[in-house]
Amino acid sequence: xxxxxxxxxxxxxxIADLAHWQEIKCQRLIAEGKPPDLFHRTRMRPRRxxxxxxxxxxxxxxxxxxxxxxxxxxxxxxxxxxGIRRCDIILxxxxxxxxxxxxxxxxxxxxxxGEDTPGDIGPWSGDRDGIPEDMRAELIEMxxx
Numbered sequence: 001x002x003x004x005x006x007x008x009x010x011x012x013x014x015i016a017d018l019a020h021w022q023e024i025k026c027q028r029l030i031a032e033g034k035p036p037d038l039f040h041r042t043r044m045r046p047r048r049x050x051x052x053x054x055x056x057x058x059x060x061x062x063x064x065x066x067x068x069x070x071x072x073x074x075x076x077x078x079x080x081x082x083g084i085r086r087c088d089i090i091l092x093x094x095x096x097x098x099x100x101x102x103x104x105x106x107x108x109x110x111x112x113x114g115e116d117t118p119g120d121i122g123p124w125s126g127d128r129d130g131i132p133e134d135m136r137a138e139l140i141e142m143x144x145x
Contacts, residue, residue, distance in 0.1 A: 002114040003051035005072070005089070007040065008105065009060040015068045015124050018060060019095055026093075038070075038091045041078070042109060045087035049075050058089060059098065059112055066101040066118050070094065095124040 012018050026036040046052055057069040074090040101118040131139070 001051070002055050003048055004056045004059055004069070004112040004114065004117055005046065005052065005109045006059040006061060006066065006103065006112040007042075007109040008103075009062045012060075012062055014062065015095060015097065016126065018062065018068065019124070019126070022093070037088075038093050039076075039088040040091065041086050041088050043084075043086055044108060045075060045077065045085075046109075046111075048111065057096075057117075058091060058109075059117065061103045064103055064105070066098055066103055068095050068097050068124055069117075069120075070096070097121040097124040 009018055012021065022038055026038060029036045040058065052072050053074065056072045058072055059066045059069045062068070071092040071094070072089060073092055076088045076090060077085055078088050079085050098120055099118040
């Protein structure tokens, strides 16, 4: 069974914000001469690594709603300048928009079993249809998008 992670996306108001932030992060890595691996650094390393790496995704909660996911490619241990070990969750760059699923606030990340995940809408490619994201979410909820 596929296992996923769910994580709050703090400071981000939309999928477009997340995409922009990740693009800037990759550009900065390239400027520093590092590989542009897209990652999210977390304090705790998931113990169920094997299950996550069998096709799992990181589901992002934006404005208290799961809206988008990215496939987890790898988990890498890193040690900060402070000597504390952390975990980089290496992500596939493609953002896949999901059906909205409300979530209460929580700290860190949580496991999300495959049967509890929202369905995919499809690859996110920006605001190509001119519909604001909040309106799109309402249309999806009504089954009209």
